[in-house]
Amino acid sequence: MDINRVFRHIDPEAIARDTLAFVEVASETGSEGPGSAFLAGLLEREGFDVEMADVEPERPNVYARIAGSGGGPTLAFNGHTDTIPIGNSASPARDGDWIVGRGTEDMKGGLVAMVHAASALRKANVTLAGDLWLTGVIGHEAPEGKKEGPKHFIQQLRSGKIPASAIIIVEGPCAIWAASLGSAIFTIEVRDDRGPIHTIKIPYETNPAYWVGRLLTEFQVREEQFKNQPAHPLCGRQLYNVGAVHGGDYMNRLPAFFKITGTRRWTPGVSLSQIHAEFQEICNRYASQSGLRWSYFLEGEREPFETPPGHPIMQALIASAREVSGQTPEIIGMGLTGDANFYHNDARVHTAYYGPAHQTAHSDHERVSISQLAHCARVYALAAIHYCGKPGAVS
Ligand SMILES: [Zn+2]
Numbered sequence: 123m124d125i126n127r128v129f130r131h132i133d134p135e136a137i138a139r140d141t142l143a144f145v146e147v148a149s150e151t152g153s154e155g156p157g158s159a160f161l162a163g164l165l166e167r168e169g170f171d172v173e174m175a176d177v178e179p180e181r182p183n184v185y186a187r188i189a190g191s192g193g194g195p196t197l198a199f200n201g202h203t204d205t206i207p208i209g210n211s212a213s214p215a216r217d218g219d220w221i222v223g224r225g226t227e228d229m230k231g232g233l234v235a236m237v238h239a240a241s242a243l244r245k246a247n248v249t250l251a252g253d254l255w256l257t258g259v260i261g262h263e264a265p266e267g268k269k270e271g272p273k274h275f276i277q278q279l280r281s282g283k284i285p286a287s288a289i290i291i292v293e294g295p296c297a298i299w300a301a302s303l304g305s306a307i308f309t310i311e312v313r314d315d316r317g318p319i320h321t322i323k324i325p326y327e328t329n330p331a332y333w334v335g336r337l338l339t340e341f342q343v344r345e346e347q348f349k350n351q352p353a354h355p356l357c358g359r360q361l362y363n364v365g366a367v368h369g370g371d372y373m374n375r376l377p378a379f380f381k382i383t384g385t386r387r388w389t390p391g392v393s394l395s396q397i398h399a400e401f402q403e404i405c406n407r408y409a410s411q412s413g414l415r416w417s418y419f420l421e422g423e424r425e426p427f428e429t430p431p432g433h434p435i436m437q438a439l440i441a442s443a444r445e446v447s448g449q450t451p452e453i454i455g456m457g458l459t460g461d462a463n464f465y466h467n468d469a470r471v472h473t474a475y476y477g478p479a480h481q482t483a484h485s486d487h488e489r490v491s492i493s494q495l496a497h498c499a500r501v502y503a504l505a506a507i508h509y510c511g512k513p514g515a516v517s
Pocket of ligand 1: 202228229293
């Protein structure tokens, strides 16, 4: 089939107009309704049937199914309709090849490219064997977002209502992002039942501050060990980092309570239960050595994800990016975790990211290149053909 039949329906100027209009609609996390409505309107304008599924009142996810002729695998494109707070971000504008403003790169541009890809297939009368789903979710951006939208989407995947066997998230660098570290925020608390008494009565080696010092030194040693272990080929190495240490209130009163908070990141192959075991072991050991009470808890836990290069969704993306640009795309991993971590671990659906760029997201000069969005739209259209297959084709 002559792919230019499809590509001639991908119009960078139309993508630019829709992206700018989308960015002009504020949809900060928590009040994404207008953003979801814009996406739904765009899909309806292009002739697709859309379901607005209220995840919370006036905060709908958007689901559109493009039925295939049957016999092919189902692919879902996915993105989030919310943005971080607009804050001091540059106002929405067109600047040459760029659309500027909050939510351009992260990630309204990608959602527009996704719609234009599907629309180009329809205008070129390309029917796929498998179903194609175009989906937008709310509640992505932390801390306001609690992943309400991704969780609702996961329910649809698990119940078989959206029976996707692969997901492409339409944001990220212009490379196939196929792995992320797992991560969790840890808090360790140390309590001394003697309370805040005068330190003159206390030998330093029984002071909680002494033991917190030993713990921080142990993190340093563990960090050195991680550095010396072979790193994961895509997303690097495991790590510890500490963001806050609180304890004590006076120069010669015993600091009877300490709280150490930080981030622990781990590579695909290591599981959250191993991380729990690690912190439990640390607390048990320090408790028995120090005679103090040690406890920990984890928050914001994300298991790592990794989509193997041989998976059909990777093959589809690699072939598509190569056909569009003439170059073999890079396959990358990130320390950053995202919705793919959930889709992979909670819905067991292999996921990869492909987007226009990941350079200005969350900054006050967020922007996205129109030519890059057109590139993405071409890659998405081709990837849908490669993954979902053509009717009658032997897959
Ligand atoms: Zn994003």
